[in-house]
Amino acid sequence: MPEHEAQVAERLGLTFDDPALLAQALVHSSYVNEHQDDAGESNERLEFLGDAVLSLVMSEELYRRHPEEPEGILTTRRAAIVSTLGLARIARRLELGNAIVLGQGAENSGERERGSVLAGVVEAVIAAVYLDQGLEAARSFILDASAAELDAALPADVLKAPKSRLQELAFAISGHAPSYRIVHTDGPDHDRHFIVEVGIEGRVLGRGEGRSRREAETDAASAALAVLEADGPPPAAGAAA
Numbered sequence: 001m002p003e004h005e006a007q008v009a010e011r012l013g014l015t016f017d018d019p020a021l022l023a024q025a026l027v028h029s030s031y032v033n034e035h036q037d038d039a040g041e042s043n044e045r046l047e048f049l050g051d052a053v054l055s056l057v058m059s060e061e062l063y064r065r066h067p068e069e070p071e072g073i074l075t076t077r078r079a080a081i082v083s084t085l086g087l088a089r090i091a092r093r094l095e096l097g098n099a100i101v102l103g104q105g106a107e108n109s110g111e112r113e114r115g116s117v118l119a120g121v122v123e124a125v126i127a128a129v130y131l132d133q134g135l136e137a138a139r140s141f142i143l144d145a146s147a148a149e150l151d152a153a154l155p156a157d158v159l160k161a162p163k164s165r166l167q168e169l170a171f172a173i174s175g176h177a178p179s180y181r182i183v184h185t186d187g188p189d190h191d192r193h194f195i196v197e198v199g200i201e202g203r204v205l206g207r208g209e210g211r212s213r214r215e216a217e218t219d220a221a222s223a224a225l226a227v228l229e230a231d232g233p234p235p236a237a238g239a240a241a
Contacts, residue, residue, distance in 0.1 A: 008099045012125075014141065016132045021046075025124035028117060029191070030103030043124035044191060050123030053130045054082055057142045061150065076161050081149045084210040085219045087119035090145050096121050115209050115219075116193050162221035166198070169228055174201045178224070180217050183207070196220045 005023040009016055016022050029042040058081060062074050069077075080086055091097060097112050100121055111117050122145070130138035143150070170178040184195040194216035195209045205227045208219025 005099075008096075012094060012141075014129060016128070018132050021128040021132050022125065025128040026099050026121065027101045028103070028106060028111070028121075030106035030111065031101045032103075034103035034105070043121065046124035046127040047120045047191075048127075049130065050125070050127035053135070053138050054123060054126050054142060057135075057139045058082055058146070061143060065150070065153070077153060079161070079218070081146055083218060084115045084119045084215055085208070085222060086149065087122045088115035090149075091118035091122045093148075094122075094145060096125070114193075116211055119211075162218050162225055166221040166224055166228075169225070170200045173228075176201070178205075178221070180220065182213065182216075198224050200224075 005019055005026060008014075008026065009019070009022055014022070024041055025043050025046050027040065027042050029044055032040070032042040055078070058078050059074070062077050066074060066077070097118055100112060100117065102111055106112075126138055126142060129141050166178050170176060178198050178200050180196055180198050182194060183197050185192060187193045192211060193209065194211070194213050195207065196213065196216040196219075197204050197207050198217065198220040199205055206220045206223030206225075208216045208221070208223055210216035210219050
């Protein structure tokens with residue numbers, strides 16, 4: 001049974017003048033589809049707004065924290081935190097998965113643990129805080145929720161987009177670029193969900209998901225990098241086995 005919104009607010013240290021905003025932030029579209037007569041509105045519109053608020057706050061914070069870094073590095077830092085993978089990590093840390101109101105079909109298919117669903121509820125909660133309490137309250141919530149990621153920032157000289165890093169390793173291993181393959185897509189046009197696999201020389205190394213093909217490929221590249229780093233330094237392309 002999902003937590004009541006009052007329990008969620010108390011656990012997160014939030015207060016709402018209009019608790020209905022938080023209640024809406026927790027309602028997945030699958031529940032509305034199954035209860036069209038009485039379910040109200042899903043959290044999709046709040047996700048849209050929360051994404052913009054999150055991007056603004058995170059961009060400003062990274063700009064302030066890293067005054068010497070160029071736009072490309074700042075963009076990579078932001079993407080690592082606000083990607084589907086990054087936001088799902090935050091959602092799990094905040095235990096938001098238990099609070100999502102899902103339709104029975106989505107519940108049975110494991111949507112409660114899907115990264116895009118978890119990421120969406122984080123964005124929706126951010127929007128609920130913003131609409132109810134204003135930008136400063138939303139900023140405080142965002143920075144508190146992402147403090148671990150912000151404080152653990154990699155040095156600029158080793159920070160590079162996962163797809164770029166994987167491409168370099170793939171050429172070192174095989175002399176060829178990694179290959180990405182869409183495994184599955186679903187959802188309406190405004191809320192697509194992609195699952196992508198990436199491999200090198202036929203070996204599948206990672207699977208990722210996201211709300212765009214690019215985001216899913218980045219997620220898959222991150223998973224592949226973890227596998228390759230565990231394998232140890234790659235041999236030079238064409239080296240004997």
